[in-house]
Amino acid sequence: MEDAFVIHKSQPLKGRIKINGSKNAVLPIMAASLLSSGRSIIEGVPLLDDMRVMMKMLQHFGARLKLSGSVLYIDMGDLVSYQAPYELIKKMRASFLVMGPILARLGRVRISMPGGCAIGARPIDLHLKGLAAMGAEISNDKGFIEARARRLKGAKIYLDFPSVGATENIMMAATLADGCTVISNAAEEPEIVDLANFLNAMGACVTGAGTDTIKIEGVEELRGTRHCVIPDRIEACTFMVAAAITGGDVIIDNVISEHIMAVQAKLEEMGVQIIEQEDSIRVAGNPPYKPVDIKTLPYPGFPTDMQAQMISLLAVTPGTSIIVETVFENRFMHVNELRQMGANIKIDGNMAVIEGVQSLNGSEVKATDLRAGAALILAGLIAEGETVVTDIYHVDRGYMNLEDQLRELGADIERIKISHVKSAASII
Numbered sequence: 001m002e003d004a005f006v007i008h009k010s011q012p013l014k015g016r017i018k019i020n021g022s023k024n025a026v027l028p029i030m031a032a033s034l035l036s037s038g039r040s041i042i043e044g045v046p047l048l049d050d051m052r053v054m055m056k057m058l059q060h061f062g063a064r065l066k067l068s069g070s071v072l073y074i075d076m077g078d079l080v081s082y083q084a085p086y087e088l089i090k091k092m093r094a095s096f097l098v099m100g101p102i103l104a105r106l107g108r109v110r111i112s113m114p115g116g117c118a119i120g121a122r123p124i125d126l127h128l129k130g131l132a133a134m135g136a137e138i139s140n141d142k143g144f145i146e147a148r149a150r151r152l153k154g155a156k157i158y159l160d161f162p163s164v165g166a167t168e169n170i171m172m173a174a175t176l177a178d179g180c181t182v183i184s185n186a187a188e189e190p191e192i193v194d195l196a197n198f199l200n201a202m203g204a205c206v207t208g209a210g211t212d213t214i215k216i217e218g219v220e221e222l223r224g225t226r227h228c229v230i231p232d233r234i235e236a237c238t239f240m241v242a243a244a245i246t247g248g249d250v251i252i253d254n255v256i257s258e259h260i261m262a263v264q265a266k267l268e269e270m271g272v273q274i275i276e277q278e279d280s281i282r283v284a285g286n287p288p289y290k291p292v293d294i295k296t297l298p299y300p301g302f303p304t305d306m307q308a309q310m311i312s313l314l315a316v317t318p319g320t321s322i323i324v325e326t327v328f329e330n331r332f333m334h335v336n337e338l339r340q341m342g343a344n345i346k347i348d349g350n351m352a353v354i355e356g357v358q359s360l361n362g363s364e365v366k367a368t369d370l371r372a373g374a375a376l377i378l379a380g381l382i383a384e385g386e387t388v389v390t391d392i393y394h395v396d397r398g399y400m401n402l403e404d405q406l407r408e409l410g411a412d413i414e415r416i417k418i419s420h421v422k423s424a425a426s427i428i
Helices: 023-035 049-060 093-106 125-133 164-174 190-201 233-245 257-270 304-314 334-340 370-382 402-408
Strands: 002-008 014-018 039-043 064-068 071-075 108-112 137-141 144-148 156-158 180-184 205-207 213-217 226-228 249-253 273-277 280-284 293-295 320-324 344-348 351-355 364-366 386-390 412-418
Touching: 002 370, 014 402, 023 039, 023 049, 023 071, 023 093, 023 164, 023 190, 023 233, 049 064, 049 093, 093 108, 093 125, 093 144, 093 164, 125 137, 125 144, 125 156, 125 164, 164 180, 164 190, 164 213, 190 205, 190 226, 233 249, 233 257, 233 280, 233 304, 233 370, 257 273, 257 280, 257 304, 304 320, 304 334, 304 351, 304 370, 334 344, 334 364, 334 370, 370 386, 370 402, 370 412, 402 412
Parallel strands: 014 249, 039 226, 156 180, 293 320, 364 386
Antiparallel strands: 002 386, 002 412, 039 071, 064 071, 108 144, 137 144, 180 213, 205 213, 249 280, 273 280, 320 351, 344 351
């Protein structure tokens, strides 16, 4: 038995919702708690499948955890293992972020190659090059990577690509290194800044987060601290597109406007009305919209995590729109599913050419990854008839109670159990 979403064409979404804490911020922050033997309290934790995987990872290393609502208490004593369990690493790529903290504290770590969404190669070479530059001896044996270093040493590290994961892993490891580490061409995402704020509250000395050059002065030890996670900018942007695609009027609370500027600019270019209000935004849709061209880029450029959702909106926008994907090479897997719903989209290498159609038709489609699942749900909200989205465990990795939030705004969406994924007639 698997979960699926059944969606019927919905009225324009209306109402107010509050955005949860950021998935992409809380996971590295949880990994960073391994750097201290004290107690950390993390507020604004989203109750997602990925977060639960990371909780199990921390427990494996000896953490005592207590979850109360959206507050996570982490009591981290002495680490009891240097090896990350394969069954957890394969479930989630972000679990690879324990490598830097474990190596920094124990001088040794053994970890398997990471899993997660199949959206591209996302090589870990940059992580390993950074740690090697800091003096780690790294070996690879039958899919397992082992790193050793009595104590890491500060180094100047240039990233060939501003990888978020590599920036985070190196930054965490460097907090306990001997000397100063400088990361050039570092990722600039808001989640990097949030991690740096958490590390500094623990007693680290990190400067430059949010720019392309981050400097870390190593310290002898870190302590536990209290921290509130930033709101999830991708969740906020997904609801912005949901309001736009249905022609709705939605107020979205707990939003940092600076974090969503690239998506906001493109929606406004299309003709969506967006009004900023302190820590909220109001999104008023009035289709038909104008076509736009988009190129995904590392932050502060247009986020690759919003490419799929925007394709759903552009699929019903008159005219020709073009999206160029520069971050992940396999991030158009949702296109075949949207074509099944009647979308007119052509793929040429890393470019999608979208010819807007008048309407989409309900169909049974498969979430191929996290953001693809969100895109198909958005398409289902405006498709004629019934849409069944399967493999929604991907969606549960990154969106907390998404169907409940959409229903609060008036969407016709239901989570059901299915015994077979080939036909909607098999729903029981």
